[in-house]
Amino acid sequence: MTETAATDAHAGSDRDFATRFPNLHVLDHPLILHKLSHMRDRSTSTKTFRQLLREIALLMGYEITRALPITHEEIDTPLERVAAPVIEGKKVAVVPILRAGLGMADGLTELMPASRIGHVGLYRDEETKEPVEYLVKLPKAEGRTFILVDPMLATGNSAVHAVDVLNRHGVADEQIRFMALIAAPEGLAVFTRAHPQVPVYVAAVDRCLDENAYIRPGLGDAGDRLFGTR
Ligand SMILES: O=P(O)(O)OC[C@H]1O[C@H](OP(=O)(O)OP(=O)(O)O)[C@H](O)[C@@H]1O
Numbered sequence: 001m002t003e004t005a006a007t008d009a010h011a012g013s014d015r016d017f018a019t020r021f022p023n024l025h026v027l028d029h030p031l032i033l034h035k036l037s038h039m040r041d042r043s044t045s046t047k048t049f050r051q052l053l054r055e056i057a058l059l060m061g062y063e064i065t066r067a068l069p070i071t072h073e074e075i076d077t078p079l080e081r082v083a084a085p086v087i088e089g090k091k092v093a094v095v096p097i098l099r100a101g102l103g104m105a106d107g108l109t110e111l112m113p114a115s116r117i118g119h120v121g122l123y124r125d126e127e128t129k130e131p132v133e134y135l136v137k138l139p140k141a142e143g144r145t146f147i148l149v150d151p152m153l154a155t156g157n158s159a160v161h162a163v164d165v166l167n168r169h170g171v172a173d174e175q176i177r178f179m180a181l182i183a184a185p186e187g188l189a190v191f192t193r194a195h196p197q198v199p200v201y202v203a204a205v206d207r208c209l210d211e212n213a214y215i216r217p218g219l220g221d222a223g224d225r226l227f228g229t230r
């Protein structure tokens with residue numbers, strides 16, 4: 001890690017966030033925080049960055065799937081027949097926001113191999129910071145929980161746009177969960193105002209956005225670091 005003077009990564013106390021963003025869940029398990037710190041480090045390689053993002057998504061996935069509905073299947077143990085609890089994997093859709101969301105989707109689909117996978121392709125216009133849509137491909141909405149994933153919630157514009165896309169496809173806010181790695185308080189405010197019913201799961205809330213709408217201290221451009229571009 002860098003040896004220059006360190007700044008505080010965090011924007012405020014947990015209590016502030018709980019009041020300001022009632023839909024926010026900060027998953028600050030030590031394993032997640034440890035892996036995230038390595039991802040932030042500029043000297044971490046593309047290969048390691050990709051692996052860590054997948055591992056964090058697996059760990060966050062444990063929590064984000066906690067409220068998934070359980071059904072029962074009759075199975076035979078070696079000793080007797082039992083109605084055993086199972087998740088209906090097909091009732092879950094994992095939807096990465098391209099490109100960077102792909103790295104988180106990998107971890108989640110490893111946890112739920114039967115889940116459906118949708119794609120929402122967006123990039124942020126460098127001038128306006130508004131999302132530009134280039135691809136939408138989604139599974140049927142009915143009866144499904146949609147887990148939308150993107151490592152960075154900066155201005156919040158991309159996340160809001162992606163939920164709007166799901167809404168237009170017939171997915172209600174109550175069916176959606178949003179999972180990110182790092183959020184800026186500014187983006188959380190925008191997202192919470194637009195979609196107060198959508199729970200947001202993050203590993204960390206950082207200090208602020210800078211003049212280029214990058215999250216500080218953040219981890220830089222998640223897509224570029226994940227795919228080794230630029
Ligand atoms: O909250 P916002 O201000 O909208 O910024 C966040 C978006 O920016 C990044 O994507 P980017 O546009 O860099 O595309 P990429 O994943 O293809 O690199 C990131 O993965 C989010 O989608």
Ligand SMILES: O=c1cc[nH]c(=O)[nH]1
Nearest residue numbers: 154214215220221222
């Ligand atoms: O800090 C940021 C902001 C937007 N997109 C990123 O990849 N990183």
Ligand SMILES: [Mg+2]
Nearest residue numbers: 221222223224
């Ligand atoms: Mg990018």
